[in-house]
């Protein structure tokens with residue numbers, strides 16, 4: 001009997017949930033996809049050409065239902081935003097909100113953020129990366145699914161401009177400690193809050209996942225690192 005072939009399937013940080021689309025999410029996906037979504041192709045894009053204004057680019061990974069990204073893009077019209085999310089109801093909801101607010105500084109990609117970061121950006125082309133409340137994957141056997149891993153952090157850092165920042169948040173203390181350890185080991189990043197420190201007064205809107213965690217009595221840990 002021959003040995004089983006090793007699996008070639010990459011370990012993903014998500015499982016696609018089959019969440020039902022509301023009517024407004026479905027309509028937004030049907031009517032505004034071309035206006036907001038950049039279809040994934042494994043090649044570097046000219047990001048400046050995709051927005052009407054040439055301005056600093058913020059990338060949010062895993063925006064969920066998109067409420068906080070909508071708030072940031074509305075409040076910061078002097079920045080361009082790219083949201084990356086695999087959950088289609090969230091993409092539909094954010095597109096609906098963006099259309100209603102007539103936003104032109106927001107684009108979305110509905111694809112695995114690891115592949116998007118790897119293939120769609122030139123080196124040193126992003127001004128800010130946000131990863132708010134990534135899935136904590138509580139069980140030890142699932143820790144390999146956590147998106148914050150040394151290789152991914154190193155990939156993110158390679159795409160950040162010098163002086164640009166990486167902002168993470170989580171409501172799961174063991175994940176917060178893991179994030180701190182991984183980020184502090186990345187030689188191209190420096191902890192903006194001082195070695196071993198979390199960011200006590202983060203500047204960002206509350207997210208949906210965070211609010212749910214707070215209702216359950218969870219704490220919140222933010223981390224802010226800069227590319228050297």
Ligand SMILES: C[S@@+](CC[C@H](N)C(=O)[O-])C[C@H]1O[C@@H](n2cnc3c(N)ncnc32)[C@H](O)[C@@H]1O
Pocket residue numbers: 013014061062063064065084085086087090111112113114132133134135136147207208209210
């Ligand atoms: C726990 S939720 C948090 C959502 C949102 N940031 C919030 O705080 O409300 C994590 C989100 O990340 C998305 N996600 C996980 N891995 C991803 C990946 N590799 N690429 C794109 N989205 C991802 C999931 O689909 C999910 O919606």
